[in-house]
Amino acid sequence: MAYLDVRDVTLTFKGIAALMGVSFSVEQGTIASLIGPNGAGKTSMLNCISGRYTPDGGARGACSISLDGECLLSLPAHKRTELGLSRTFQNIALFKGLSVLDNLMVGRHGRIDYGLLSAILRFGRTVRLERRHRRRVEDVIDFLNLSPYRHQHAGRLPYGVRKRVELGRALAAEPKLILLDEPMAGMNLEETEDMARYILDIAEEWGVTVLLVEHDMGVVMDISHKVVVIDFGSKIAEGTPDEVQANPDVIRAYLGTEDAAFMGR
Incomplete structure (x- = not known):
């Protein structure tokens, strides 16, 4: 099949x-x-x-x-x-005011399975899950050689790097x-x-x-x-x-x- x-x-x-x-x-x-x-x-x-x-x-x-x-x-x-299923777009669709790291963390949104209260109180399970999400994003940053840009705003990056960030956000979703x-x-x-x-x-x-x-x-x-x-x-x-x-x-x-x-x- x-x-x-x-x-x-x-x-x-x-x-x-x-x-x-x-x-x-x-x-x-x-x-x-x-x-x-x-x-x-x-x-x-x-x-x-x-x-x-x-x-x-x-x-x-x-x-x-x-x-x-x-x-x-x-x-x-x-x-x-x-x-x-994950995707990138023909026209770059990043959050220009967010850092590279934060843009990639957005890709984890569909994998978050705890609620607002847990996020505020930071129960043990929530902390463990947040660490897992961050590890995935760090793996993507290393894979795409984005470490020098991790804290820079996406809107200020060269075009080719922004295309890599767009790919990274899609990869962060574990497609x-x-x-x-x-x-x-x-x-x-x-x-x-x-x-x-x-x-x-x-x-x-x-x-x-x-x-x-x-x-x-x-x-x-x-x-x-x-x-x-x-x-x-x-x-x-x-x-x-x-x-x-x-x-x-x-x-x-x-x-x-x-x-x-x-x-x-």
Whole structure:
């Protein structure tokens, strides 16, 4: 059984179709990339998986999105987080007035299971849980090399570091599946290479399944186990990077002709 299973998802906005009967799967512990031209529906798909959008249905009147066999469609976004789903955003969505440390602690919010009274009185169990939350955040800080910035306000950080903080906040939630929406957008070559390495380590060392939306085809083809291609809201290809690069429909969608070679790198 696929770890993430998307079946027949359709999404419309006032009659305009953003997604039309899209299906694909992602295996546990792998990196899958969702690619396509601008406006193809990639971020809309991430929003359907994370709970920000509710799909209309599918070509047969029903659709399904499941994580590790658990149907997500009836669950609000915060319940999906509790199941192990986390994400980053295309536009950085940090709390600019908070420190890096505090932004990462926000990622622990869905894991806090004590109430306001316990937090005020600081019972023994509450203290133990707070230490556990802090240890997780410290692990993320070390992993992403954020120690020099831990007490700096997020809004004052360089762009590439803010992208790392955004990734760190998603990791702080202890995800089993992480959705990354253009994590390399706006980065220079060195920052892009660093981010690619972090994503590989997230899957290989932390055991987190990754679904990535990205326009940098060199990165996509280098780090992905599977690539899913969407064009005008419909899936046109799914397979390994080599299979997708050789697919005539993908070549046509990106370059407008089947005769041109698909420039994956």
